[in-house]
Each structure stands twice: as C-alpha cells, then as structure tokens.
Amino acid sequence: MQVLDDSILMKVIKPRPQESFKGTFGKILLVGGNHQFGGAIIMATTAAVYSGAGLVTVATDKINAGPLRSRLPEAMVIDFDDQEAVKNMVEKVNTVVVGPGLGEESESRAVLDNVFSHTQPDQAVVIDGSAITMIAKQHIQLPKGHLIFTPHQMEWQRLSGIKISDQVEAANREKVDQLGGIVVLKKHHSEIYTADNTYQLPNGSAAQAIGGMGDTLAGMVGGFTAQFRTNLTDAVLAATYAHSAVADQIAEDQYIVLPHQISLALPRFMKKVAEQSHDQQIGFIH
Numbered sequence: 001m002q003v004l005d006d007s008i009l010m011k012v013i014k015p016r017p018q019e020s021f022k023g024t025f026g027k028i029l030l031v032g033g034n035h036q037f038g039g040a041i042i043m044a045t046t047a048a049v050y051s052g053a054g055l056v057t058v059a060t061d062k063i064n065a066g067p068l069r070s071r072l073p074e075a076m077v078i079d080f081d082d083q084e085a086v087k088n089m090v091e092k093v094n095t096v097v098v099g100p101g102l103g104e105e106s107e108s109r110a111v112l113d114n115v116f117s118h119t120q121p122d123q124a125v126v127i128d129g130s131a132i133t134m135i136a137k138q139h140i141q142l143p144k145g146h147l148i149f150t151p152h153q154m155e156w157q158r159l160s161g162i163k164i165s166d167q168v169e170a171a172n173r174e175k176v177d178q179l180g181g182i183v184v185l186k187k188h189h190s191e192i193y194t195a196d197n198t199y200q201l202p203n204g205s206a207a208q209a210i211g212g213m214g215d216t217l218a219g220m221v222g223g224f225t226a227q228f229r230t231n232l233t234d235a236v237l238a239a240t241y242a243h244s245a246v247a248d249q250i251a252e253d254q255y256i257v258l259p260h261q262i263s264l265a266l267p268r269f270m271k272k273v274a275e276q277s278h279d280q281q282i283g284f285i286h
C-alpha cells in the first residue's frame with residue numbers, strides 16, 4: 001500500500017488558465033437529500049461549489065430547495081421527483097454524485113433508478129451513502145460510467161460482504177476488482193483502491209469524526225473530478241488527501257472540525273497549492 005503525500009496536490013491543482021469560462025471547470029449534478037437528510041446534500045453541494053466545479057446543480061427533495069438556495073445561491077436546484085428534469089441534467093454533466101442523504105425509501109429508490117439508467121460511459125459517477133446501501137441491500141445493477149464508491153466501513157461491509165474486522169487489503173482488493181471502479185474506504189487513514197494500486201492517507205484525525213464529514217468528501221471528489229479531468233484517479237486521490245489536509249490545518253486550534261469549515265477553507269488552500277505548483281514548474285526555490 002502506497003502512502004500518499006502532498007505531491008498529489010501539486011500534480012492536480014494548477015493555476016487556472018485565463019482563457020476559460022465556467023464550462024471549462026466542469027458541470028456536476030449532485031443527487032440526494034430526502035425530507036430527513038437535507039443537511040447531507042447541502043454539505044456535499046457546498047464542497048462541490050467551494051472546490052471549484054464550474055456549474056453545480058442539485059436534485060433533491062422539494063423541502064430542501066429553499067434552504068439550499070439561501071445558503072448556497074451558486075447552485076441550481078431541481079426536484080428529484082421530476083424524472084424528466086433529472087434525466088436531462090444527468091445527460092449534460094461531467095460528474096454525477098449520488099447518495100448523500102438520499103435515504104432508502106421507495107422514493108429514494110426511484111430517484112436512484114432514474115439516475116443510474118441515464119449516466120454515460122465517459123462520466124465520473126460518485127456513489128456515496130444511501131446509494132451504496134441501496135445497491136447492497138436491494139441488489140441494484142451498477143450504472144455506466146467511471147464509478148467511484150466512497151463507503152465508510154459499514155457501507156463497505158454491506159457492499160462487499162466483508163465484515164469490518166476482516167477488511168484487509170487482499171480481501172478488499174478482490175471485491176474492488178469485481179466491482180470495477182475506484183473505492184475510497186473511509187476510516188482513520190482511509191484507503192483508496194484504484195485499478196492498479198492501493199493508497200493510504202497519512203493525514204486526518206478524530207477531529208473529523210462528525211456527521212457530514214463524508215458528505216463533504218463526496219462533494220469534493222465530485223468537484224475535483226468535474227474540474228480536473230486529465231486524470232480521474234489523480235483527481236480522486238487529490239480530493240481525498242486535500243479533505244484531510246484542510247481538516248488537519250483547522251484542527252491545529254479546534255477540538256473538532258465542522259464539515260462545512262473544510263469547504264469554506266478550500267479556495268484559500270487550493271490557491272496556495274496552485275502557487276507552489278507554479279513555482280515548482282518554473283524552478284523557483286523558496
């Protein structure tokens with residue numbers, strides 16, 4: 001298992017080309033947030049917007065539309081029960097994130113089926129939270145696309161059948177290869193299983209053990225894959241590393257880190273990385 005370091009950040013996060021517009025930085029659709037878990041999709045969407053995705057749309061329960069717009073006017077909102085609107089949007093974007101706060105009711109299942117039947121082979125599809133649990137419990141066929149699963153240990157147990165105590169690299173690898181996608185197994189020092197390697201986070205801490213932390217990661221993975229499209233695997237690795245690196249900075253003087261604080265800190269964090277990446281490229285030594 002290869003331990004990641006901050007070189008993955010500089011490899012992925014570069015100064016933005018000036019000849020550009022919002023479309024240059026990707027279009028993303030996030031799907032989730034039922035009547036109970038509106039906060040999850042708000043946190044995921046906040047992370048996608050603050051990580052720099054060019055155009056962000058959310059499909060969620062009607063009840064979340066007002067709170068979402070008032071907290072995050074940058075995001076566009078559609079009703080996740082409007083099958084035609086969701087289908088049209090799924091077909092337009094680079095990245096789909098599905099699952100944060102989606103729930104497991106029949107309405108949630110209908111939303112998931114609609115999304116899964118319209119994804120495209122060239123899209124990144126981030127599958128998190130309730131979507132993972134529904135796939136596992138309701139035996140749902142996987143969609144087209146470059147799949148990125150972001151399970152916590154219990155979600156991975158449900159999806160892979162491997163008990164948490166038996167989740168060692170060799171057993172996980174076998175299941176990942178069967179699934180055919182990237183798996184970010186979230187825990188203390190999360191593990192990232194890609195097609196040809198396994199990585200481990202060296203950073204992150206218990207200050208992150210708070211509801212919404214994974215929803216925020218899903219939104220960041222979405223924002224990075226929509227925006228940094230040269231290498232999908234690197235985008236996922238950089239998002240996962242950055243999530244904990246930002247948390248570590250905040251935890252220097254906070255007992256816990258609130259998930260939305262990571263999102264708010266991202267634009268400054270990414271600016272610093274982009275400057276370092278530029279200096280390194282032109283051979284400038286500090």
Ligand SMILES: NC(=O)C1=CN([C@@H]2O[C@H](COP(=O)(O)OP(=O)(O)OC[C@H]3O[C@@H](n4cnc5c(N)ncnc54)[C@H](OP(=O)(O)O)[C@@H]3O)[C@@H](O)[C@H]2O)[C@@H](O)CC1
Pocket residue numbers: 036037038039040041099100101102103129130131133152153154155164186187211212213214215
């Ligand atoms: N503000 C909001 O709207 C929020 C909405 N959310 C949304 O809620 C939905 C359900 O997601 P979920 O993760 O809360 O529930 P579930 O999938 O049943 O897993 C929990 C079970 O697994 C067990 N467990 C064992 N190991 C574990 C581990 N390492 N990490 C985590 N759990 C572990 C755990 O054990 P226990 O804690 O009981 O000991 C418990 O029995 C999902 O859509 C999510 O996006 C949340 O993000 C919160 C904020």
Ligand SMILES: Nc1ncnc2c1ncn2[C@@H]1O[C@H](COP(=O)(O)OP(=O)(O)O)[C@@H](O)[C@H]1O
Pocket residue numbers: 129151152186187188189190203204205206207208209210211212213214215216217
């Ligand atoms: N003790 C810990 N050390 C490091 N990271 C942690 C710790 N506890 C939780 N995390 C991180 O917090 C996130 C939790 O994800 P998840 O359980 O899906 O949260 P939620 O669904 O509530 O948003 C993951 O990124 C995980 O790696």
Ligand SMILES: [Mg+2]
Pocket residue numbers: 128129152214215
């Ligand atoms: Mg989660």
